[in-house]
Structure formats: C-alpha cells, structure tokens
Amino acid sequence: MKLLTATAYAQGLRVDDFHWAVEGELVTLRAFCDLHLDRPHGRCECGRVFIGLGSYYGTTTAMVRSFPGITEADYRDALRNSLDAQGWDACGADAEATRLIAEVSRLPVGAIVERFVDDLAVRALSDADIGRVPDRR
Template identity: 35%
Template structure:
C-alpha cells in the first residue's frame, strides 16, 4: 500500500516551500482555508501543503512510500492522532491514500489545491 510521508527532498525548489514535519511522518491532505481556496500561493500556505498526521504541522513536499501497513492500519493511525471526529479523520486518511495510489513509490510530489504533481523520482 502506498502512503504519503514527509520529506525534505526538493525543499527549496519553489520559493515558497516550507516544512515543519519530521522526515517520514505520515501525511494527510489537510484542509484549505478561505484565503487559499482560489490561490495556492495565498497568505496561509495550506493550499500547497500536506499536514503531518501526528504533529499537525505542514510541509510542501511529500514522498510516496510503499508500506507494509494495511489500509485499516493507516486509517487507524490517522484517526488515533486526530482531534477531528472519526468520520472526518478517516476521510482524511482515505483521501491521502487515493492521492498516493496515483503515483509510483519514490515520487516526491507537491500540491497546488487539488492538483498533485511529481517533483522528483527518488531512487528506491
């Protein structure tokens, strides 16, 4: 199963890159605020970032990783570390899994609202 994890790879490629998530932490897609809904370069940064499932901080780069975790384990991990109701946090995990499934393991990806693109292929 493929998941998204935090990575420092390609940080700095974009002038407005940032990361406050530890390398390897499982990510979710997070929510986009009103300032960024129509412009991923808006004042907040949430329109171009992923959220750490544990630290709840943000990063603009994600590494697609093949994991031994099951779908149920990934969802349970996100739910257990969230303060959102289970219905919302499990949906966040499922949304992340759907994005991860579209890319090959080893891809570093970026987010621009609901558009996800490869920045780099990291050798496995």
C-alpha cells in the same frame, strides 16, 4: 501499501517552500481556512501544506513511500487518531484516507509530490530507497 510521508527532499524549488514536519512521518492534507482556494501560493499555506500525523507540523513536500507492514485499517486508525488528537473533527477521516490511498496508489514509490488544494502533482522522482531507515522494510 504506498502512503504519503513528509520529506525535505526537493525542498527549495519553490520560494514559498517550508519543511517543519519530521522526515518520513505520515502526512495528510488539511485546510484551516478558505483563503487558499483562489490562490494556493498566496499568503495562506492551506492549499499547499501536508500535515504530519505525529508532529502536527507542516511541509510543502511529501514522498510516496512503501509500508508493507501497514494495512488500510491501520492507516485509517492513524489518520483518525491524529485528527482527533489535533482537535479536528475526525468524522471525515475514513473518506479522506480512501481518497488519499487511491491518489497515492497511482504514483511510484519515491515520487516527491506537492499539493495544489486537493490535487497532487509530482515535483521530482527519487530513488525509492532514499529515506529508508536501515533494517526496516
């Protein structure tokens, strides 16, 4: 299945870009406050950050990558466990997973996306093999 992952590719096209997450890790969208709702590119990063499920660090760019070995149930578990481990209420995890899976299913593998609050926009298209770990599918 196709999932969103942290990427440093296409960083720097916006002056407020940052990438602290780990390349290739699964990400999700989080909001820590409401300040971003009128100004996603204002002082608060909540409207544009993707959070790594493993590192808990953020990035403003995410790449659609293909994970043939991961099922929807696996992804739901990963998201729920990460939110739980980060101290978030994980009760919305399944709905969040469903929404993200549907959004990402419309995008090509290799698409590099940025976020505007709840919407994803394609910033760049890359070769689908970029970032692939050798000998892994």
